[in-house]
Amino acid sequence: MNAWLEERLRDLKDRQLAGEHMPCPRCGRDVMKDRIHTNALSRHADIYICDECGTAEALLDAMSNPLPLACWAAVREQPPKSDLKTLTGAEAMERVRAEQVPFLTELYERWRAAPPGADFEEYRREAVRECPGMTRMWKQPFSVEYATATGRLLIQFSTGDSGTQVKGFVIDR
Secondary structure, three states, X not given: OOHHHXXXXXXXXXXXXXXXOOOOOOOOOOOXXXXXXXXXEOOOOOOEEXXXXXXXXHHHHHOOOOOOHHHXXXXXXXXXXXXXXXXXXXXXXXXXXXXXXXXXXXXXXXXXXXXXXXXXXXXXXXXXXXXXXXXXXXXXXXXXXXXXXXXXXXXXXXXXXXXXXEEEEEEEO
């Protein structure tokens, strides 16, 4: 478990114990009982979850197939809203090059400089927060994808003799 996830779960637990009413951290539904200790205690994190999720965790544990903490509603990154889906591929390309490629270039360079085995999910979460409209991201080759009104936009990063190179591809339907 990475430091960001540990901190997020610790914050949720503190808020639960302080009596704050919140949705179930695992499924995101507003079904938690007000007396927090009457809810299920997760088998995978020191945090209370709804009874239905507690049952689901027990069943998944019996099958040795737990739901990863990164899939819980309380820790999933929600991408910022974007209007790229209303733009053509060419229009989206122009906007992404102007507004997001500088950030993505810096992110790519940090990823390349990271030690072997570094957690790529940290970089992906950062990209989700900073790049409205991004739908997917890969580490090999380092690429991001966007949905547009006419198809998809793919931006790829690589390192050449002159430094970081950025290529954009509009993939129309």
